[in-house]
Amino acid sequence: MMKSFRGGIHPNDSKSYTADKPVVTAPxxxxxxxxxxxxxxxxxxxxxxxxxxxxxxxxxxxxxxxxxxxxxxxxxxxxxxxxxxxxxxxxxxxxxxxxxDGQDEWVEGLPLKRDWQTLSADEVRKIIREAGIVGMGGATFPTHVKMAPPADKKIDVFILNAAECEPYLTADHRMMLEEGDRIVTGVKIMMKTLGVTKGIVGIEDNKKDSIEAMTKAFAGTGVDVVGLPTKYPQGAEKMLIAVLTGKEVPSGGLPMDVGAVVSNVGTAAAVCDAVTQGIPLIERVTTISGKAIKEPKNILVRVGTTFSDAIDFCGGFVSQPEKIILGGPMMGTAQSTIDLPIIKGTSGILAFAEGEANTGVESPCIRCGRCLDACPMGLNPSMLSILGERDLYHEAKEDYALLDCIECGSCVYTCPAKRNIVQYIKYCKAQSRAQSAAK
Amino acid sequence: MAEEKINKELFNVSISPHIRSKESISKIMWTVNITLLPAALFGAYYFGLNALMVMVVGVLSAVLFEYLVQKIRKKPITIADGSAVLTGLLLTMCLPPTLPPYMAAVGSFIAIVIAKHAMGGLGQNIFNPAHIGRAALMVSWPVAMTTWSSMTTSIDVVSAATPLNMLKQQGYGALIDTFGSAGNMYQAMFLGFRNGSIGETCTVLLILGGLFLIYKGYVNWQVPVIMIATVAVGTWAFGGLKEFGTLFSGDPIFHMMAGGLIIGAFFMATDMVTIPITKKGQIIFALGAGILTVLIRLKGGYPEGVCYAILLMNCLTPLIDRFVQPKKFGVRG
Structure with a gap:
């Protein structure tokens, strides 16, 4: 068994709503x-x-x-x-x-046919930049920037983040089963662009079929497909790198500081489309799920389609949703409306029925220490929440490594006092940013 | 359209994460209460009606005082979360079975009103409220707090002293004579047939309760194990001085089961609110509490030291937390 990272939690993965449902194209x-x-x-x-x-x-x-x-x-x-x-x-x-206009007509010249092997690294970077590709796991960091690390950072490993550790989400899972070839090509392109020979695909072992499919797809490429113990937040970049390479990204640093570049499954497929066919990032696979959705689905959907349209395509609501979430339930953002566009980073839309969100009533910290055990970054979330409550964001930053928090929410998940620790931390970060900006 | 059927005003827009575990404060508190219950019931059975009355009055008054304080402070009433019940129960389990029950109510008042709510309420108190209650009763009614019921040992010796008292005042030989043999004594202490505070005597039931808390993850096993082991080693090394004048001649088995060590190590030194939050810090806490217990038992004026040892270590908790921090990801050394 792979060595795991410190901390983390085991929420119910709730992926069974959509894990077996092939991707369908939304109108x-x-x-x-x-x-x-x-x-x-x-x-x-x-x-x-x-x-x-x-x-x-x-x-x-x-x-x-x-x-x-x-x-x-x-x-x-x-x-x-x-x-x-x-x-x-x-x-x-x-x-x-x-x-x-109902024509769905391509702009002139698209799609084209291009042999990526003949392209130089700079040409690929230009294509990726022009195609507007971003990290499709949700962080939406522009991919061409990742593909162009500064000269003093030697990159020696490319990691495909296929952990998909957020509960409910199955878009990457389905992509790996159905779009293996595009993913493999995308990974090869990115590895060649970065000039690395070592590639690793990290997949949580609750997706045995994906591990199998990827192992088959990557056979003979020299890229390792690795099953990872299922534990949230396995897909957090820093945890993934630590588990796969044994190296910890330093506090305040980036993956390239330990010689790694990490990219998501959907991103790899988008890179393949852009480089081999000239197709920019205009659609993506996303999971529409949650108990308030009539028929949860994995859908291939155009950017700009509204949540409302996508939800209609999934049969609409079966009950009044209590919460609409963009992304997964651990790090996603609750929304006040469904008149919102699906964008490049929309990995999922969840509609929670009443009671599914389980927020609870906040009470004072009883110092049980569960948040310390759960924190993958080795922080003291209990203290950070107390400092946040008292507006002591300066102390939180200086003495309790506020800025190291990746806001994964493991602490909140495990907290018996139902404290909104991530909210206090986000508040402290905002206050601290505002203060530095004012200086 | 999906949109028309739903009311957007009802969307909850709270910040992530949107799912949480089923763990709750009341679940933890009630679980601890339930794990204490067997030892408490044994105390009621062994020591009789007055012991039961002390516990009932102590628990009910603790709940009542919590209700009144929260009413006066205009705070949400949280008596159902089980923490006041726990304070009352722990306090009275550490009181002599012959104590007039009204004194238990006074102890509960001090524990709940002064040690807990005057400090800011749940989670804010520095000291273990139950132990503060006990310590206050100890200085208020020293005679009542050191008067024990009569125990009849398996060899029909009647004594009104606790084993630790006997050891302090009459020596180890007299202690063994009372029980007939060391084996008889260990058996009586393990099963709970000895003088002492209401809930502290039945070693076996307390350990079983403690093990359940460890299994549930509410207690780190290191705390009771290290505290008890420290007392064992300390009393073994230095506990025999009086009789033999040599090192390593004490009776660690006796000391582990005597007084309030078992209940203290499993249920008081593990009180989340008043001990360090990191595992490393808790280990320091347990070690310190063990050393102080040995010091008080062997060198102090009191025969028993667990209560004060834990209270003294409670003082150090903020300091330990300040200096013992978890190892941060991505920070070397």
Missing amino acids: LPGKAIIPVQQHAGAPCAPIVAKGDLVKKGQLIATTDAFVSANVHASISGKVADIGEYPHPIFGTCTAIVIEN
Whole structure:
């Protein structure tokens, strides 16, 4: 058995709702709401105007900033509006609304056919950048930036993050079963671009079929497919690297500080599409699940499709949902509406029926120490929550490594006092950022 | 449309994570209460009606005082979470069986109102409330608190002293004479047929309760094991001085089962609120409590030292927590 990381929790994985359901293609939306920022980094600016006709795959928003990601039309049609629209991460964001003309017509020249083996690393980086590819696990960090580490950081291992440790989510699981070839090609492309020969695919062992499928798909490529003990947050980048390489990313550091680049399953498939066919990132596989959803599904859906459309495609609600979550139940974001677009990083949409969220009533910390046992980062969440409660964010940062927290939520999950530890930590981080900004 | 059927006003938008374990404070507290119950019931059976009355009055008054304090402080009433019951139960299990029951109520008042709520309520108290209650009764009614019922040993010797008292005042020889033999004595102490506080005597039931808490993960096994082992080693090494004047001639088996060590090590030195939060810190705590117990038993004026040893270590808990931190990920050395 693989050596595991310290801490972590074992929530019910609730994946059985959708684990056996093949990916189905969702119908095209009547209109697509496409935010100009769907990534970590600088927002793009629209380069189309209201009334313009756009084709599928056409660049509609871009920027010169390096840490950013281009935005493309996901359907063909008329630009109906450009304005502020609700956004699942930022609250609101400028979005380009495209009215579907029903043609689903590609922009000229796409898809093309290209032999990736003949391309240079820089050419691949350019293609990935132009295609607007971001980390599709949810963090949405632009992939071309990851593919271009600074010269002083020697990269010696590429890791495909296929842990999918968030309960409920099965998008990556299905992708591995159904899209093995694209994933393999994407991984090969990224490894060649980085100039590494060592590649590892890490999969939690609650997905035996995926491990089997990937082992078969990667046979002969030299890439190791490794089954990992199922424990949340196995898919957290730092935990995954530690388990697979034995190296701990230093506090405040990045994976490249230990010579690793980590990418997600969906991202690898998107890289394959972009490099071999010139297709930008305009659709993704996402899991629609939760007890309030009539028929939970894994769907292939265009960026800009609303939650509401996607949920309708899954039969709508069976009961009044108590909570709508973008992403998984451990780190996802609760939403106040379903009139929101699915974006590049939407790994799942969960509609929880009453009681499924199990929030509980917060009470004082009884210092039971479970959060310390659960924290994969070796922090003292109990103390951080108490300091947060008292607005002592400076002390939290200086004495209790506030900024090391990855907000995985293991502490909150395990807390018998139902304390909102992550909320206090996010609050402290925001206060601390505001204070540094004011200086 | 899906949208029309639902009411968005009802969406809960609290921050992640959105799922939580079923663990709760009341589940922990009631589990501890239940694990204590067998030893408490044994005490009631062995020592009789007054012992039962002391426990009933102590528990009910603890709950009542918690209710009143929370009412006065306009805080949510949490008497159902089992923590006040636990304080009352632990306190009275550490009181002599002949104590007038109203004194147990006074002890509960001190434990709940002063040691717990005056410190800020659940989770905020520095000292173990039950032990503060006991210590306060000890200085308020020293005679009542050191008057024990009569025990009849298996060889029909009647004594009104606890084994530790006998050891302190009459020596080890007299102690063995009372029970007939060391084997008889160990058996009586293991099964609980000896003088002492109401709930502290039945070693076997207390250990079984403690093991269940370890199994449930509510207690780190290191704490009771290290505390008891420290007392065993300390009393073995230094406990024989009076009679033999040599090292390593004490009776560790006697000392492990005597006084309140078993109940203290399993149920008081493991009280989450008042001990260090890290495992390493808890080990230091247990070691310190063990050493202080030995010191008080062998060198102090009192025959028994567990209560004070734990209270003294409670003082050090914030300091231990300050310096003993978990090992951070990504930080070398």
